[in-house]
Amino acid sequence: MNPFSVFKTALATTALAGALTGTVLAGPALAEDPIKIGALYNVTGGMSSLDGPSLKGAELAAKQVNEAGGVLGREIELIAIDTRTDQQETAKAAQRALSEGVVAGIGQSDTTFVMAAAPLFQEEGVPFVTSGATHPELPQWVGDYFFMTPFGDDDQSYAIADYVVDTLDAKTAVVWTDQSMDFTKALSTFFIERLKARGGTVLAEDSFMMGDTDFSAQIARLKAVDPAPDVVFVSAIPTEAGLSVKQIREAGLTLPVVSGDGFDTDLVATTPGPELANDVYFSTHTYRGDDRPEVTAFIEAYKDEYGIEPENAFAPLGYDALMLVVEAIKRAGVAEPDAIRDELAKTMGHKGVTGEISYTRDSMVPPKPISVISVQGGEFNVETIWRP
Template sequence: MRKLLAASLAFAAMLGSADAQETIKVGALYNLTGGMSSLDGPSLAGAQLAVKQINAAGGLLGKQVELIAPDGKTDQQETAKAAQRVLSEGVIVGIGQSDTTFVMAGAPLFQEKGIPFVTSGATHPKLPEWVGDHMFMTPFGDDDQSYAIADYTYDKLGARRVAVWTDNSMDFTKALSAFFTARFQQKGGEIVGTDVFMMGDTDFSAQIARLASLDPQPDAVFVSAIPSEAGLSVKQIREQGISMPILSGDGFDTELVSTVPGPELATDIYFSTHTYRADDRPEVKKFVDDYKAEYGREPENAFAPLGYDAMMLVADAIKRANSSEPAKIRDALAETRGFKAVTGEISYTRPTMVPPKPVSIVSVKNGKYTVEEIWRPESQ
C-alpha cells in the first residue's frame, strides 16, 4: 500500500511539473485597458506574433508555446492578481509590462516562486536590483534614455534653460525627470522651473499658467508622462499658444501624441525611445513586414517590437538551456550575449544587468514622426 501511495504521489508530482505539461506556458502581464493600453496592447501583439512564429517552426522542446495574458487594467492590484493567476496556471517564465510601477506589482511574485520575469518595456535601471536575480530587462534603462534626450536638447536644439514637468505618481516618470535633470545640469544647462501632476489628470491649465509666467521663458519644457497624459499635455500646451519644444522619453512613443492634439498642434516635439523606426537592419525589416502581414497595419510604436523581442529572448534562453526548468532558463537568460533583437542587440554585461542598447531620438512635426539620430551609451 505504501509503495502504491508513493508511486501515486510521484506520478501526481510528475503531472504537475513543467516537463509533463502539454504546452510551454508563458505568462504575459499587460495592461490592455486604461492609461497604459496604447503601449501594452502593441507589446502583447508583438509577443503573440513571436509565439505564432515559434509554434509554426515546431515550438520549443518539441512542444507548442501557450501565452496566458490576463488584463492588468492599468491597476496595481489587478496586475498582482494577474501575476498570481498565471503563476497558478504553471507558467515557467513571465514577460510583459511597459512601466516600472506595474512590473513592481507583479515581478516580485515571480521572484518569490523562482520563476524568471522579462520585462518588455519597463526601463528603471534598478529593476533587477529591486526585484532580484530572476528579473531581466529587454529595454535600455531610464538613465540611458534620459541622457540621450538631455544631450540632444543641449547639443542639437541649443537649449540652455528647461522647465521640467513630472507625473509624480509613477516610478518611471520620476526617474526619467531625475536622470534628465542631472545630465542636463552636468552639461551646463539650467532647470528653471519644476511642476508635477498625477496619472489620470486631464486638466493642465495650472501647470501651463506657471510655465507661461516664467520670465524669461525657458527654451523648452520636459514633460515626463505616460501615454494617457502625453497627448493631453501637448494639446493643452499648444492650445495656449506656447510654441517652445516639448521633450520627453519613451512614454511619448504613442500615436496619442499626434492624434489627441491633431497634426497642426503636434509639432516641435522630441522624445527618446527604443531603436527601431527608420532602422535598416534585417531584423527590423522582417519584423515590420511580418507585423503588417499578421495585423494589417504598421507597428504602432517601439513597444510592439519590444514585446516581440521579450518573447524571442525567452525562447532563445529555453533553447540554450534545453530545459523547461525555471532555474535553468534563468541561468541561460543571465548568460545572454549578442542577442540580435529588433530593438537592438541585447547582452547582460553590466553589473546592473541592464542591457546597453542604442537610443533613438524621434521628432514629431505636424504629426509626422522622424528619427533624428541614434544615441549610443558609453559602455557598450
C-alpha cells in the first residue's frame, strides 16, 4: 500500500479554478474549493487499534460538517495518510500533507509519532492538533502551533495511582516500561511519582521494547520479587498490552495489572481471551458509560456510519480533534493557518465527546476528567471518574 494514498472524506470535491495563460485564477471561484486538513494516523502496525478508530472518528466529523453545509460555505476534505507506526513514514506523511496545502493537521495517538510530524507543521506555521498523544510537555517541545485534544500523562498516571491506593488498597508495585516510546516512559515516571507521594513503594522496575513478544524473562523476575507486589504496572502500547496480560495470567500470576490509555484496546481482552482477561485496570479518556448528550449522539452516529460501536475512546478523540479545528475556522471567519491557530488558542468550554476542552493552563494541556476502567472476564466497565 502506498503510504501516501489519500482518502478523501468530502462528499464531493470542487475542481480548481481553471488556468488562463498558465496562471490559476484567484477570487470568488477559489472560495468554493474544499478546506484541506491533514489527518496522519497509524492505520497499520502496532498503533492501528488506536489510530484506526481515531481516523474513523475524524472522517465521521468531516461527513457531518459537510452534510450540514460545510464551513464558511466550503467542504472539509481530509488528507488522510497511513503513517504505518513508523517515525520516518510519519515525517514523510507530514511533508506530503503540507505540500497538499492543508490549513491544519490532526492525528496520532502517541507522543513519539507526534514528534515526527508536528515540528514540521510548526516550522511551516500550520497548526497541528493531536487527537491522542498525551505527554504533558508536548506543547512546549513543539511550539505555539501545537494543541492537545486529550489530557496529559501526568493526570492519567495520577488517576490510576490514586485508584491503586484508594480502591485496590495496594501499597507496592512492580513497574514494567516499554523503553522505546516517549509515552510509555513518561507514564511510568508519573505513576511512580504519584504512588510514592501516596505512601506506596516500587519494589522493582523492568523493561521491554515495542515489538517484543516474549515476556518470560520479565515474568520470572516478577515472580522472584519478595515480598510479592500488590500490583504490576505495565506501561505499553496496544499489541504489547494484550500480550503482557496473556502471558502474566498464563504464568499463574493473579495480581492486578494496571496501566494507562495504551490499554484502551480490545486487544487487552481478545489476546488473552475472556478466561485470562481479569483484574486489569487502566485510566483513559472519559467516554465509556457516559450519558452526556455529546456521547450518546456520537455513539449513534458512529454505529449508523460503520455498523459497530466505537472501538474505544480514541474514536471520539479523532472526532473531537477535527471539531476543534472546525470550530476554530468558524470563529476565525477564514481558513488561514495563522487565524486558525489564534482561535484554537482561545478555545474555552468546547463540548467534546471526550469531555470539555479548555486551554486554561500555562502548559496548554486541557484539564479533563479521566475514566478508570476495569476488565473482568474480557468485559470493560467504568469503575470511577477521576478529576484533576
